[in-house]
Amino acid sequence: MILTVKELSKTYGTKKAVDKISFEMDQPGVFGLIGTNGAGKTTTIRMMLGIIEKDAGTAEWNGKTISRETMSFGYMPEERGIYTKTKVLEQLAYFGQLRGMSHVDAKKASLAWMERLGVIEYKDMVAEKVSKGNQQKIQLLAALIHDPDLIVLDEPFSGLDPVNAELIRKLISELVQEGKYIVMSSHQMSTVEEFCENLVMLHNGQTILRGNLKRIKAGYGHTNLLVRTVGDVTPLALEAGLELLARHADETEFKIEGDDMAEAFLAKIIDAGQYPIKYEIREPSLHEIFLEKAAMPMTASKDESMDTTMGVPI
Amino acid sequence: MKQILTVFQFTFLDAVRKKAFIIMTCVIMFLILAACLLPMLSEEIDSAITSDQSQTCYLLIDSDRVPGAKEALQALYPNAEFLDGDINLSGKYKDEIRVDGDTAMIVIVEEDGVPQIRVTTKSFMSFLDAALVAETISPIYIREVMREEGVEDELIDFSQTTIPYEASIAGSMDLSGYIVGIALLMIMFFSIYFYGYGVSMSIANEKASRVMETLIVSAKPSHILIGKCVGMGVLGLVQLSTFLITAAVGYRLFVPKDFLLMGMPLSLSAFTLSSAILVLIYFILGYSLYAVMNAVCGALVDKIEDLNSAMMPVIFIAMASFYLGYFSALMDPGGMLSKITMYVPFTAPFVVPFKLLNADISSADVAISLAILTVAVIIVAWLSARLYTASVLRYGKKLKIQELFRDKK
Numbered sequence: 001m002i003l004t005v006k007e008l009s010k011t012y013g014t015k016k017a018v019d020k021i022s023f024e025m026d027q028p029g030v031f032g033l034i035g036t037n038g039a040g041k042t043t044t045i046r047m048m049l050g051i052i053e054k055d056a057g058t059a060e061w062n063g064k065t066i067s068r069e070t071m072s073f074g075y076m077p078e079e080r081g082i083y084t085k086t087k088v089l090e091q092l093a094y095f096g097q098l099r100g101m102s103h104v105d106a107k108k109a110s111l112a113w114m115e116r117l118g119v120i121e122y123k124d125m126v127a128e129k130v131s132k133g134n135q136q137k138i139q140l141l142a143a144l145i146h147d148p149d150l151i152v153l154d155e156p157f158s159g160l161d162p163v164n165a166e167l168i169r170k171l172i173s174e175l176v177q178e179g180k181y182i183v184m185s186s187h188q189m190s191t192v193e194e195f196c197e198n199l200v201m202l203h204n205g206q207t208i209l210r211g212n213l214k215r216i217k218a219g220y221g222h223t224n225l226l227v228r229t230v231g232d233v234t235p236l237a238l239e240a241g242l243e244l245l246a247r248h249a250d251e252t253e254f255k256i257e258g259d260d261m262a263e264a265f266l267a268k269i270i271d272a273g274q275y276p277i278k279y280e281i282r283e284p285s286l287h288e289i290f291l292e293k294a295a296m297p298m299t300a301s302k303d304e305s306m307d308t309t310m311g312v313p314i
Numbered sequence: 315m316k317q318i319l320t321v322f323q324f325t326f327l328d329a330v331r332k333k334a335f336i337i338m339t340c341v342i343m344f345l346i347l348a349a350c351l352l353p354m355l356s357e358e359i360d361s362a363i364t365s366d367q368s369q370t371c372y373l374l375i376d377s378d379r380v381p382g383a384k385e386a387l388q389a390l391y392p393n394a395e396f397l398d399g400d401i402n403l404s405g406k407y408k409d410e411i412r413v414d415g416d417t418a419m420i421v422i423v424e425e426d427g428v429p430q431i432r433v434t435t436k437s438f439m440s441f442l443d444a445a446l447v448a449e450t451i452s453p454i455y456i457r458e459v460m461r462e463e464g465v466e467d468e469l470i471d472f473s474q475t476t477i478p479y480e481a482s483i484a485g486s487m488d489l490s491g492y493i494v495g496i497a498l499l500m501i502m503f504f505s506i507y508f509y510g511y512g513v514s515m516s517i518a519n520e521k522a523s524r525v526m527e528t529l530i531v532s533a534k535p536s537h538i539l540i541g542k543c544v545g546m547g548v549l550g551l552v553q554l555s556t557f558l559i560t561a562a563v564g565y566r567l568f569v570p571k572d573f574l575l576m577g578m579p580l581s582l583s584a585f586t587l588s589s590a591i592l593v594l595i596y597f598i599l600g601y602s603l604y605a606v607m608n609a610v611c612g613a614l615v616d617k618i619e620d621l622n623s624a625m626m627p628v629i630f631i632a633m634a635s636f637y638l639g640y641f642s643a644l645m646d647p648g649g650m651l652s653k654i655t656m657y658v659p660f661t662a663p664f665v666v667p668f669k670l671l672n673a674d675i676s677s678a679d680v681a682i683s684l685a686i687l688t689v690a691v692i693i694v695a696w697l698s699a700r701l702y703t704a705s706v707l708r709y710g711k712k713l714k715i716q717e718l719f720r721d722k723k
Contacts, residue, residue, distance in 0.1 A: 049531055068531055075531045081524030086328055097320045098532035142528055 001062055001149060002026045003181055008047050008057035010040075016205045017043045020057065023200050023210060025181050030172065032196030032213075033185040034290070039202040041185040042078055045152055048183075049075060061150060071150065072099060074143035078154035078185070080136055084128035088119070088138055091127065092145055099146035106145065113141045117167065133164040140168065144175075151175065153184045157191055169194070189286040201290060208293040217283040224288075225254045225262050228278035233269050240265045251278055317533040321541025322548070325516065329549050339553055343560045350564030369416045369441050372399035372407045376423040379458040383422065386450050394418075394441065411436055418442040422451060429455050495668040498593065501554065502664055503636045506601055509550035510608035510632075511625070513543055517612030517702075518621045535703040540695075543605040550601065592680065593667045599687050600663025604632055606691075606698035613705040631660055639664030656683050659690030 003025040010017045018040040025031050033041045047054040050067040059066045066073065083091045089110055096106025114120040117137045122130045127138065136159060143151060156172075157165050172195060175182060186192050192199060193213065201209035209216065225242065227233060228251040234244060242265060243255040256262045262281050269276060284292075329335055373384055373396050384396050399407060399419065407419045411434055418440055421432040431451055433444035453474050460470045520526045529538060611624040639661045642652040655661040656675065662683045669675035 051527070051530055068533070073531070075528070077524070077527040079524040079527060081520075081526065081528060083328070083520075083525055084523060085332070090324075090328075094320065094324045095528065095532060097324075098317060098529070100316075139528070 001181065003031075003150060003183070004058070004060045004063075005044075005048055006058045006060075008044060008059060009055045010043050010047055010052070011055055018047065018202075018205045019207075021200060021202070021207055022057075023198070025183070025198070028179045028181055029176055029197055030182045030184050030195040032192035032199035033183065033202065034187065034189060034192050034199055034286070035202035036187055036294070038204075039187075040205040041187075041202060042154055043205075044202070045075075045154055045183070045185060049073065049152060066150075072146055072148045073150040073152060074146070074148040075152045076140050076143040076154060076156060078158070080139050080159075082127045082135055082138055082142070085126055087124055088127055088130065089114070089123040092138065092141055095142040096145040101146055109145050109147070110141065113145060117141060117171065132159065133161055136160060137164065137167070140171075149179075149181060151180055151182045153182065155186055156184060157186065157188060189290055193286045201293060203290075203294045209289065213286070216289065217286075220284050220289065222259055222262070222281045223255060223284045224282050225256045225265070226278060226280040226282065227252055227254070227269075227276055229269065229274045229276050231274050233272075233274050236268055236272055236274075237265060240268055256281070317537040318541045318544070321533065321538050322545040325542050325545025326549055329512065329516075329546065330552075335549075335553075339556060342557060346557060346560045347564045347568070350561065350568040353569050369394040369418075371396050371417070371442060372419040373397065374399045374401045374404060374407075374419065374421045374423075376401055376421075377429065377455075379424070379429070379462075380422055380451055380454050381458065383451055383454055386454060387420070387447065390446060390450050391441070408434060415440060420447060492672065495671040498667050498671065499636070499640060499664055502597060502600060502667065503632065505550050505554060505597070506604045506632055506663070507629070509546045509601065510604045510628070512546045512549070513605045514608040514612035514621060514625055515618075516542055516546070517609055518615050518618055521613060522616065522618050536699040539606065539609050539699055539702050543602065543609060547598070547601050547605060551597075589670045592670055595684070596663045596667050596670075596687075599684075599691055603659060603663070603687070603691050603694055604628065606695045607631075610698045610701045610705065613702045635660040636664050639668070653679075657686055659687045659694075662687050 005024070006022050007020040008018060008022070009020050021040070021044050023031065033044060035041050043052070046052045047057070048059040048066060050059075050065075061071050061073075064070045089107065092110035092114070093103060093106040096109055097103055101109065111120065111123065114123055117140070119130075119134050119137050119141075122134060122138075127135060130138065140153075140156065143153070153172075156168055160168060172182060172184075184192070184195065196213060198212050199210065200207055224245065227237075234252060237244065237252075237254050241257075241261065245253040245255050247253075254265075256265075259281060266276070266279060369391070371387070371391070371394050373387070375383060375398075384398070388394075388396055401421070401423075404419065404421065407417075411417050411419060413436075415436040417436070419432075419434040420442075421430075421434075423430050423432075431444075431448050433442060433447055435442050435444075457470050457474065460473070461467075520529065533541075607628045608625065611628055612621065615621050615624045635655075635658075638651075639655050642649065642655045642661075642665065646652055652665070655665045656669070656679055666675065666680065666683055670680070
């Protein structure tokens with residue numbers, strides 16, 4: 001199975017909401033669509049699923065244009081919505097039936113999924129009496145009830161408390177294990193880093209980065225040094241030419257130009273009698289990459305993004 | 315088709331299970347039964363009133379030409395007590411009448427040879443009717459004057475007879491047809507208004523609560539639109555049938571067999587099988603026409619609070635059509651306006667059923683009107699489906715006409 005999105009574009013008036021976005025998924029997993037609010041993630045998803053008309057481009061599943069008629073996909077929109085005055089089980093069965101299931105099968109599947117997500121006790125309750133977090137789980141169930149191969153989740157973690165977020169994390173991992181193709185949009189970079197092997201980064205409708213996350217990061221090399229010591233080593237770091245990035249609660253992060261610089265700094269602090277409790281050389285976080293890319297002029301950043309993917313054909 | 319059925323089933327069952335719907339249906343059923351009890355209660359009240367002898371009328375006669383006036387009035391108002399009053403105490407009687415509605419005064423005098431009857435009551439709703447009193451006293455006076463003039467009794471009797479008359483209606487519009495027709499017109503209007511409002515409210519709710527985006531990836535917008543309209547329409551038919559059955563049961567159980575409405579027995583003879591079927595068809599087409607327009611109103615708003623403003627044009631069309639239909643059918647049944655309103659799709663569902671019940675329309679006119687209405691429903695439904703599709707996922711932005719024909723299926 002393969003999901004292919006080619007040069008999707010959408011313009012509202014004079015504003016280019018999405019400009020020629022392309023990506024591909026040829027194996028089960030989670031694909032990340034990342035960007036700030038208004039970057040064009042939801043518009044991309046809506047075009048991809050045929051909810052809104054695209055100005056140009058194609059979105060195909062196994063070579064066929066994606067639409068509710070040609071394939072069975074699951075979709076959880078960013079704007080959460082359920083029938084507040086209707087019982088949970090009834091509305092889930094309704095959504096299942098709309099996706100072609102019989103009433104009996106839809107009810108059976110609803111109960112099984114409710115059991116799996118721990119909301120079975122609310123089955124006969126009207127949705128407005130269920131907590132916000134559980135309403136969100138019910139919304140997710142509406143996307144999964146008909147067991148689709150392609151699942152599109154628009155900001156699935158927004159508004160979730162830590163316990164429910166962990167539950168959804170676990171579920172997404174299980175779905176990947178079951179061979180599902182998941183496209184997930186998020187503006188939370190840490191979430192995408194956790195799940196996505198491949199991603200597209202959007203900024204003001206433009207693709208500023210795309211490709212395999214590991215390769216993108218590897219392309220940047222080791223740029224950050226995280227140090228925890230008993231005393232303050234910042235003056236020594238500045239002397240050694242390191243740039244202070246951030247002071248965390250009990251550690252300090254510096255920008256380095258390479259491993260040699262980090263090693264020289266390590267020797268310096270040991271000489272100064274500051275034995276490091278933590279010493280970690282790492283690649284930049286996705287958040288840092290995003291900030292860097294978003295700050296660049298569009299044309300330059302886009303060209304560089306092509307280099308950064310280092311030959312990943314998209 | 316399966317999706318339409320699913321949306322229909324969900325819409326119907328969801329609405330039927332709502333507490334507000336159940337309570338409203340029960341209340342209206344109770345009111346219908348209460349209305350059926352009214353004739354019986356009114357008879358009971360009438361007999362209670364008539365057995366009450368507390369009505370008093372002072373009779374002040376200052377003329378010799380009305381012999382037997384008291385007896386004649388007593389026969390006219392058997393439950394009132396007629397007391398011979400003193401003409402000098404008329405002021406006192408008036409004071410009494412001013413505070414007591416069950417007291418009245420009749421003064422019969424001759425001034426310069428001209429008779430006069432003065433009836434005094436507390437208000438115009440008194441038990442005593444001045445016209446009836448005058449109608450009773452006048453023949454007595456005339457008879458007496460004629461007798462004084464030497465006219466023979468036989469001739470006097472003849473002069474006071476009324477020539478027998480008979481009223482018959484050449485057309486088919488009788489009081490029953492008229493009343494049932496008006497009732498039908500009202501039912502049609504309120505059904506279109508209430509159940510159409512239900513459609514727009516349901517869609518506006520889905521849009522405002524953002525369920526729409528989940529729905530739209532599962533079913534075609536046009537399927538959702540049709541399913542919703544049919545669901546609410548069937549709900550309306552079921553509720554109306556419940557009311558009609560309740561009315562029929564109430565009529566049978568509580569309304570006296572000899573009940574007369576404005577002097578005529580109430581009958582449903584105007585409802586033949588064909589007219590009933592045609593009325594049902596007009597109900598379905600009329601409801602469909604307005605329901606799809608209401609659906610668009612629901613799809614156009616972002617917030618429920620804006621729904622009434624969005625519905626205003628449709629409500630205005632419905633109200634204007636209702637009144638236009640009502641007045642043209644009643645005031646000028648054969649006129650040009652009545653003919654036009656029969657063919658105009660928005661007014662036809664109100665006008666034609668009324669005319670059908672009163673046999674005031676030809677088969678050809680029914681066929682033309684039905685054909686125009688059907689075509690109008692198809693065109694308006696198609697246009698509404700486009701508008702609905704283009705509007706359901708639009709928040710905060712105005713819809714441009716060209717987008718109607720470009721945006722998604």
